[in-house]
Amino acid sequence: MIVRALCLAAVLVVALAVPAGAHNVTAGADLRIAQTIAGAEVTVVIKGTSRVPGPLRIGVIAYQPVSGLPVGLEVRSVEDGRALTGTAQAAADPQYVQVRVERTGPHELKLSAGGEVAVVPFRVLVERGSMGDFLIYGGLFLAALLLVGGLLTGATARPGRAMALAAGAAAGVTVAAMVIVFEPQLPPPAPDGAAPAAATPAAGGRPYAQARVETVPARPGAGEEFTLRLDLIDGSTGRPVDDLTVHHEALAHVVVTSEDGRYFRHVHPLRTAPGRLEVRLRADRAGRYLAHAELEREDSGGQLVAAGFEIGSEAGSEIGGEAGSEVDSEVGSEVGDEVGGETSRADVAEAGGAVVPRLQPAAPVAGRPTTIELDVPAGVRPWLGMTGHLLVRSQDGAFLGHVHEMGTPGSRLRFTFSFPAPGRYLAWVQYATGDRIVTAPFTVDVTAAAEAGR
Known part of the structure; x- marks a missing residue:
């Protein structure tokens, strides 16, 4: 028997x-989440734990020179409300703070630095x-x-x-x-503390989030700090979207550029409330700016949200007529021909002005793969899980592409990218060295397939 x-x-x-x-989290694996907080680009690392009750180690990696940036930590269990606090120092090679967790399941990590607060949801998982x-x-x-x-x-x-x-x-x-x-x-069993599986998964997965993008204040002036805010709503329920999955080590990637491409920021907004993401920015020149946000819901596909907003010549001014608190979702406009080396504030290092990458073919053709190579100094380290990032924007801002380095060894980065249509594109390569993020801007002129065949 x-x-x-x-x-x-x-x-x-x-x-x-x-x-x-598709997005199962492995018990014992580290969770890495990029955050733009207190004007610094950092990655919060929550080390995996093998037992509960047991230790949970948290560190904050800085990707730029910071001088004694303390980050307040509070770990709270969602189920019983038990909270533990600590303070981590952001550094290129940080010391990890250890707290004791008493149970598996949903938790929240509250980060506090420079007057900003973010709440990061995560789960404590243990193999069973x-x-x-x-x-x-x-x-x-x-x-x-x-x-x-x-x-x-x-x-x-x-x-x-x-x-x-x-x-x-x-x-x-x-x-x-x-x-x-x-x-x-066979797939491994769900770890202890994993989210329960849906009894009846939605056909085709969850719908894309509906995004409302605004600036606070409504009309920021040149040189004035402002907050770019994204409110995400599930159109089928009307509730805030609070199920973003970590992709490329961030809940969301936001790229903000000026129309002419001289201003560029690649940031990672803070979750300040369910369904709300915010990041503080500052633009030194008046004009029109474009924001593109990459995000992904659980049990859904990747999504790109695009919007435009205005920066006035001084605080509270308007450009081009009446402006409201909600930004314009249309992003088309004519821009100049040249792109200079100006990027963002000091937290993103310039690469010495515009750069000249090696292209193969030398004259890219729309719809066909192009290889882009760029020499980099020794000591490049991974950032957002990759050695390098290539971001490409059409001149009118209607298109944004984002691909990653192919893993080529040595002191160079190599990307493969297919430009969707002929025209001029603004491009930026980003990589991290020992103490900073380097941004290298350049332009690419793409021809049509018919012209290339002549």
Whole structure:
């Protein structure tokens, strides 16, 4: 009876296993989330923990020179409200702060620095033993017991019972062997503390978020600090979208550029409330600016939100007529021909003005892959999970593309990108060195396929 139960359990483990989700978080893995806070670009690292109750280590990596930037930490369990506090110093090679967590499941990490506060949701996950492990060790243990019993029974001149016990031992070994062979092909069990799976997943996944983008104040002036705010709403329920998944080590990537491309910021807004993302910025020149936000909901695809806003010549001024608090979602406008080396404030280092990358082919053709190479100094380190980033914007701002370095070894970055249409494109390559993020701007003129064939 026991052997039959083990065999039945082995079959059920193989037959009833469910596929792994696309965004399952592995227990014990580190969680890295980029944040633009207190004017600094940092990545918060929450180290994985192997047991609960147990230690949870948190560090803040700085990707630019910072002098004693303290970041207040508060870890709170969503289920029981228990909170623990600490302070981390942002640094290129930070010291990790250790707090003790008492349970798995949903938690919130509140970050405080420079008068700004962000609340990052995360889950404490711990691996749990699988049914496969139970069957393997249970089958082997049962086989050992039956084998010993068979030997003892055979020694007392009862061959029939000895054969039955030996058969049971063979069955136990067979069950263990079956699980050993088939278990690697099955998804691992959900870790302790994982979010419960939806009983009836929505057909086609969750809908894209509807975004309302605004600046605070409504009419920022040149040189004035302002907040760019994104409010995300689920159009099917009217509720705030608070299920963004971490992609490329951030909840959202926001690229802000001036129409002429002289101003460029690649930032990572703070979650200040459910469904609300905010980042503080400052633009030194009046004019029209474009914002593109890359984000992704759980059980949904990647989404690009685009909007435009105005910077006045002085605080509270208007440009081009009446302006409201909500920014204009249309981004088309004529711009100048040249792109200079001006990027953002001191937290993003310039690459010494415009650069000249190597293109293959030298005259890119719309719709065909182009290889872009750029020499970089030694000591480039990963940022946002990648060695390098290429961001490409059409001249009118209607298109934004974002690809990553292909992993080429040595002191160069190499990207492959297909420009969607002929015309002039503004491009920026970004990479991180030991103490800063370098932004290298350039332009690319793309021809039509018909012109390239002449």
